[in-house]
Amino acid sequence: MSRFYVGSEIGQLRKVLLHRPELSLRRLTPSNCEDLLFDDVLRVEEAGKEHDIFAQTLRENGVEVFLLHEVLAETLSSPEAKNWVLDRQISEYRFGPTLSVEVRSYLNGMNNVELASHLIGGITVAELNSECPSPVLQVMRETDFIVDPIPNHLFTRDTSCWIYGGVSVNPMAKPARKRETVHLRAIYKFHPLFKDADFEVYFGDEDRNFELSTLEGGDVLVIGKGAVLIGMSERTTPQGVELLARNLFKTGQANKVIALQLPKARSCMHLDTVMTHMDYDCFTVYPDIMRDDIPAWELTPGKAAGEICYTRIKDSFIKAIARTLEVPELRLIHTGGDAFEAEREQWNDANNVLTVRPGVVIGYERNVYTIKKMEAAGITVLPIPGEDLGRGRGGARCMSCPLERDDI
Numbered sequence: 125m126s127r128f129y130v131g132s133e134i135g136q137l138r139k140v141l142l143h144r145p146e147l148s149l150r151r152l153t154p155s156n157c158e159d160l161l162f163d164d165v166l167r168v169e170e171a172g173k174e175h176d177i178f179a180q181t182l183r184e185n186g187v188e189v190f191l192l193h194e195v196l197a198e199t200l201s202s203p204e205a206k207n208w209v210l211d212r213q214i215s216e217y218r219f220g221p222t223l224s225v226e227v228r229s230y231l232n233g234m235n236n237v238e239l240a241s242h243l244i245g246g247i248t249v250a251e252l253n254s255e256c257p258s259p260v261l262q263v264m265r266e267t268d269f270i271v272d273p274i275p276n277h278l279f280t281r282d283t284s285c286w287i288y289g290g291v292s293v294n295p296m297a298k299p300a301r302k303r304e305t306v307h308l309r310a311i312y313k314f315h316p317l318f319k320d321a322d323f324e325v326y327f328g329d330e331d332r333n334f335e336l337s338t339l340e341g342g343d344v345l346v347i348g349k350g351a352v353l354i355g356m357s358e359r360t361t362p363q364g365v366e367l368l369a370r371n372l373f374k375t376g377q378a379n380k381v382i383a384l385q386l387p388k389a390r391s392c393m394h395l396d397t398v399m400t401h402m403d404y405d406c407f408t409v410y411p412d413i414m415r416d417d418i419p420a421w422e423l424t425p426g427k428a429a430g431e432i433c434y435t436r437i438k439d440s441f442i443k444a445i446a447r448t449l450e451v452p453e454l455r456l457i458h459t460g461g462d463a464f465e466a467e468r469e470q471w472n473d474a475n476n477v478l479t480v481r482p483g484v485v486i487g488y489e490r491n492v493y494t495i496k497k498m499e500a501a502g503i504t505v506l507p508i509p510g511e512d513l514g515r516g517r518g519g520a521r522c523m524s525c526p527l528e529r530d531d532i
């Protein structure tokens with residue numbers, strides 16, 4: 125049986141889930157890209173080639189790569205899984221009773237590969253090509269989306285995140301990303317790889333409105349030694365952190381959460397856009413945001429079942445991480461160049477590198493100033509192109525969901 129376990133941020137990476145750019149990205153236009161959380165439209169062929177280089181770099185470094193579109197299509201080959209997904213994605217409350225029947229029957233007519241493509245890539249009025257009398261349809265144009273594309277599936281890091289022996293299937297903060305979670309819930313419930321595997325599901329696997337309890341995997345760093353570092357950012361709320369922590373402690377999978385207060389801004393939408401772990405004692409940070417004095421708390425299990433103890437960190441979160449990792453102090457590699465270069469490179473995900481084993485990271489080659497500093501500190505950087513991939517504001521860490529990684 126397959127093993128799913130993520131013991132750290134930097135131990136040897138063994139299995140990872142990626143998503144190759146596809147139909148949903150072809151449907152990004154200047155008029156819809158902002159709502160879909162992209163800053164620009166991109167050349168999808170080029171982005172695909174860049175992504176292939178990313179996947180190949182991982183394979184060359186001993187990592188087994190799973191692709192979301194394939195895994196979702198395989199999941200949908202179970203009639204039970206297909207119904208489960210369609211019940212949630214094609215509800216009467218989204219489409220109205222008449223159109224929901226029509227859309228569901230259209231999707232039911234597809235094979236599993238096409239179905240996965242359209243669940244992710246969306247459906248236009250022209251594609252549905254229906255005479256259905258639904259009032260919803262009457263007021264739409266041929267190019268309007270009946271089912272919206274969900275291009276941010278590219279960032280597999282955020283929708284679900286593995287933490288030691290379990291996974292959180294995350295209630296996403298932004299409407300444009302909420303439907304992604306249904307796909308991940310289905311995959312972990314029904315796909316043969318996961319169905320009989322032994323792991324915990326900590327949070328998010330419920331049909332409910334999570335209201336203010338949102339959490340995204342880009343904010344979660346499994347720093348090792350039973351600890352988890354979580355950013356309370358534009359996307360992750362204290363409520364989400366508490367609910368996750370309660371189950372991490374209840375299941376005995378983690379014994380400490382360090383929670384950091386981050387600004388609520390797109391440039392640092394997740395913790396991993398301003399800080400990632402590269403070696404035992406070494407992190408890359410964007411110093412403008414990751415200042416020593418940002419408010420931070422330690423959450424630990426209380427004595428009573430379900431109780432959480434909160435301690436405000438008095439010195440600094442940097443020192444708290446060093447204590448947790450049992451190293452004398454952290455080496456911090458700042459985003460490179462002068463203030464202008466650093467801000468430009470942070471925006472282009474210079475800090476968002478993916479560590480494949482201690483001291484070896486994958487990052488966008490364009491971030492030359494930061495790479496130079498990392499290399500001077502003894503980090504090996506495996507460069508990948510990101511001229512098009514980077515336009516959704518995510519780097520190698522954002523575009524990968526580790527399924528298996530060694531402890532440190």
Ligand SMILES: NC(=O)NCCC[C@H](N)C(=O)O
Binds near residue numbers: 161279519521
């Ligand atoms: N962990 C990350 O920072 N993920 C990048 C997500 C980018 C995506 N366009 C978003 O806005 O959600």
